[in-house]
Amino acid sequence: MKKPFKNPFRHHRAKNRNKPRGYSPTQIICVSFVIVIALGTLLLSLPIASRYGRMRVIDAMFTATSATCVTGLVVRDTWTQFTAFGQAVILVLIQVGGLGLVTLTSFFALAMRRRMGFRDLRVLGESVSADGYAQAKDVLRIVVGLAALFEGIGILLLLFAFVPQFGPEGIWVSVFTAISAFCNAGFDLFGQFGAYSSLVPYVHNYYVQAVVMFMIIAGGLGFMVWVELIQYPKKRKLSLHARVVLIFSVLLWVGGAALIGLMEWNNPASMGGLSVSDKIMASLFQSVSTRTAGMNTIDLAACGPITKLLMSVLQFIGAAPGSTGGGVKVTTFAVLFLTIRSVAQGRDDCVIADHHIESKTVYRALTIIVIGALAAFGSAVVVYYNTSDAVSVIDAIFESCSAFGTVGLSVGVTARLKDGAKLLYMAVMFMGRVGPVSLAMSLTAKPDDNKRKIMPVGHINVG
Structure with a gap:
């Protein structure tokens, strides 16, 4: 009697079928941000990074998270607290966070002519928001090239303003400000005029405001939009x-x-005492900066509650996809708004x-906006009930939208946060940088989640 034929590859195939699959591109990007934040925390915790002794680990971690997520919320003023070494670490974190660790490592891999496999291209495509894996390498070169071009222009323009004012130190101030503005980070070195002063000392300086606004817009529009604008004279x-x-x-x-x-x-507490031209410029600067840049020329804490609510909405919306900015993104808001109009x-x-x-x-x-709203307003509730009585409801909402939108504008709430609230804001900033849906998918998605299943049609009455 013949023995039944046994397929020698059967067990092997079954084994491979049960073998856990590799990490998704989104998960790899999330892990890369965590690694950068951990390294930043370690470096900012060193005594050499601070002017006044070693920084608390929780505060170093908050600063590293804020810089890597290009937010700008700080528990210590950047210039007052950090030495040149600490400031350099923050600037590197901003640059890596603005472009993404995967983007930078892929660029250097290509520069060294290392071959990229299909899996590498998948991760890269997700990182640079490429339409297809085939064009990921081309998009990568465009992203890094445009970033270098815009940051170089910004540094050069700011040198004319800061070198005469600060002397040789003005070179460093120009470099830091240009990169921070382009990456929509919100960090600054103007604490020497007073802690947390941001660009308030330059409210009468239209040149500095114009250059910084140009850098914010350049980083916030998205790299692929700039490519289309550059090619527009040809393609029309x-x-x-x-x-x-x-x-x-x-x-x-x-x-x-x-x-x-x-x-x-x-x-009178914000812009009432300014001239007409100063008011117009300050209003435009604040509107541009509120869309995830995190710099201010007026005292935001002195603004009225309705103004703070408006700014909270602008912070929540944020910049464009494929940019250095955060928020739910302007296209997400546009799609939802125009869907309502269509219905x-x-x-x-x-x-x-x-x-x-x-x-x-x-x-x-819809999912991005709902998850984002839950994160922003949920954290606002927690912060409101876990900080001092001096924090109002609107201030808690403002600060939480700033954290989620990776903006960095502050009305003084962050400086009062307890350690638990700082950890919460770190999570919110991280979610805002990697994207609420991307983060949710990286934590919950399963390999078979995207398989189509035949299901009966359900009918629900709404409205």
């Missing part, structure tokens, strides 16, 4: 994505400036400029 065409980013960014900048100026025009017009789908938007894009936009 912009993609739907680029048009949505540009239109809604301008609307938010101009609309935000108009509302901030209107509400704070006669407030109000009796349409079944979201339509933008005669283009049908896929339902999965609408679902993702």
Whole structure:
């Protein structure tokens, strides 16, 4: 009697089927940020990093998280607390966080002509927001090239303002300010005029404000939008994505400036004592900076509660996808806003400029905003009930939206945080940098989650 034939590869295949798969690109990117934050914490904890002895580990970790997530919220003033070494560590964290560790390591790997496998390209494509893995390397070169170009321009322009004022130290101030502004980080070295002063001493200096605004916009528009703008004279065409980013960014900048100026025009504690031109410039600067840059030329703590609420919304929306900024992203807000408009017009789908938007894009936009809102307002509730009575509800909301949007603007709440609240804000900043949906997927997604399943149609009445 013949023995039944046994497939020698059967067991092997079954074994491989049960073998855990590798990490997803999103998980690798999240882990890379954690590694950078850990290294930054170690370096900022060293005595050589601080002017006044060794910094507490929790405060060093908060600073490292804020710098890596290009936020700008600080528990200690950067210039007052840190030595040149500590400031250099923060600047490196800002640069790595702004472009992403995966982006930088991939760039140096390509520069050394190391071959990248398919898995490397997948991670890189996720990091630089490339449409396909094939174009990931081209996008990488564009990202690093544009970053170097814009930062170089910003440093050069700021040298004319800071070198005459600070002498040789002005070179370092120009480098730090340009990179921080381009990466939408919000860190500054102007604490020598007074702790946490930011750009308030330059409220009458339109040149410095204009250069910093240019750097913020350059980093916040997104690299691929800049590529399309550079190629526009040849192609005479912009993609739907680029048009949505540009239109809604301008609307938010101009609309935000108009509302901030209107509400704070006669407030003597913020901009009431400024000239008309100073008020207009300060309003525009604050509107641009509130979209994740984290620098200010007026006293934000003295602003009215409605102004703080408006700024909280702008911070929550944030910059464009594929940029150095954070927030839920301007395109996410645009898709949700235009979906509401389409439904109000009796349409079944979201339509933008005669283009049908896929339902999965609408679902993702809604998910990002809901998760982001839960993170921002949930942390605001915790902070409000765990800090001193001096913190108002609107201040807690403002600071939490600043943390989630990786903005860095502060009305003084962060300086009062207890250790537990600092850990909470670190988690919120991390979520805001890597993206709420990306973080949720990296923690919960399973290999078979994306497989299509045939399910019965369910009917629910809404509205």
